[in-house]
Amino acid sequence: MMFWRIIHRAMLLVICSLTICGIASCEAPAQGLEVYFLDVGQGDATVILCDGEVMMVDGGPPSASQFIYSFLRNTLQVDHIDVMIATHPHADHVGGLAAALNACSVDVLYTSETNYDTKAWQSVLKYADAQGTPVIIPYPGDTFSVGEATVEILGPLWYHNSLNDLSLIVKVIYGNTSFLITGDAEWEAEHDLLDAGIDVSADVLRVGHHGSNTSTGYQFLRAVAPTYAVISVGADNTYGHPDEDTLSKLADADVTVFRTDQLGTIVCKSDGQQLVFEASKGKP
Ligand SMILES: [Zn+2]
Numbered sequence: 001m002m003f004w005r006i007i008h009r010a011m012l013l014v015i016c017s018l019t020i021c022g023i024a025s026c027e028a029p030a031q032g033l034e035v036y037f038l039d040v041g042q043g044d045a046t047v048i049l050c051d052g053e054v055m056m057v058d059g060g061p062p063s064a065s066q067f068i069y070s071f072l073r074n075t076l077q078v079d080h081i082d083v084m085i086a087t088h089p090h091a092d093h094v095g096g097l098a099a100a101l102n103a104c105s106v107d108v109l110y111t112s113e114t115n116y117d118t119k120a121w122q123s124v125l126k127y128a129d130a131q132g133t134p135v136i137i138p139y140p141g142d143t144f145s146v147g148e149a150t151v152e153i154l155g156p157l158w159y160h161n162s163l164n165d166l167s168l169i170v171k172v173i174y175g176n177t178s179f180l181i182t183g184d185a186e187w188e189a190e191h192d193l194l195d196a197g198i199d200v201s202a203d204v205l206r207v208g209h210h211g212s213n214t215s216t217g218y219q220f221l222r223a224v225a226p227t228y229a230v231i232s233v234g235a236d237n238t239y240g241h242p243d244e245d246t247l248s249k250l251a252d253a254d255v256t257v258f259r260t261d262q263l264g265t266i267v268c269k270s271d272g273q274q275l276v277f278e279a280s281k282g283k284p
């Protein structure tokens with residue numbers, strides 16, 4: 001028995017070190033997952049680091065451009081993004097992505113709609129084109145890896161005229177922990193997923209549409225059943241985000257809520273089992 005145990009352990013060691021070398025550089029061991037919800041004012045920007053690989057989901061409004069550039073290059077010391085996602089081309093989600101394309105080489109840009117004629121979006125497409133980054137509309141059900149994390153595209157399942165309902169809906173799974181990012185998807189898109197029986201459950205929900213009352217329906221929230229929620233929202237914004245209705249739904253569901261307008265940039269670290277939150281402005 002003892003003999004087999006030793007052999008088994010030795011084989012595991014070999015397999016682990018091979019896997020690590022295959023993912024990134026050989027000197028970079030598995031470091032866990034870090035999800036940064038950036039304080040970009042009224043907008044959404046999330047950067048995910050896993051085992052030396054980088055995914056960015058949205059880039060905040062144009063006014064956040066300098067912060068995005070500096071956060072990537074100076075704070076995270078990142079000059080390459082493996083996967084960039086623009087959930088949808090509204091300026092509060094893509095305004096800072098041109099700065100990210102300026103700061104980093106980007107392997108691929110996923111989005112839900114390429115044909116949108118605004119200065120902010122056209123600038124993203126121009127910078128992507130300049131460095132030869134392919135712009136791809138993924139299919140629901142597509143999956144890919146960022147380090148040891150698995151990323152699943154859950155939606156949109158159907159075409160919607162509303163750009164918010166056309167948001168890419170992304171689930172990130174790392175060990176036993178998971179994150180759901182819904183962009184600005186509203187009730188219709190949420191119901192599409194529920195009607196199709198898609199597993200939307202997640203430990204952490206980046207709350208849809210900055211906590212607007214047109215997102216985070218009761219049924220959707222019950223199906224996600226998050227322990228934590230992050231709302232990315234500007235202080236005293238003119239939209240009234242987050243809505244009191246959404247906050248009371250989250251409170252009724254016993255969800256611990258973290259807000260970028262109150263806490264600044266928020267980071268959630270996962271070792272595959274446990275989640276730890278830290279914030280730049282005080283304790284969450
Ligand atoms: Zn939007």
Ligand SMILES: [Zn+2]
Nearest residue numbers: 043092184209
């Ligand atoms: Zn938005």
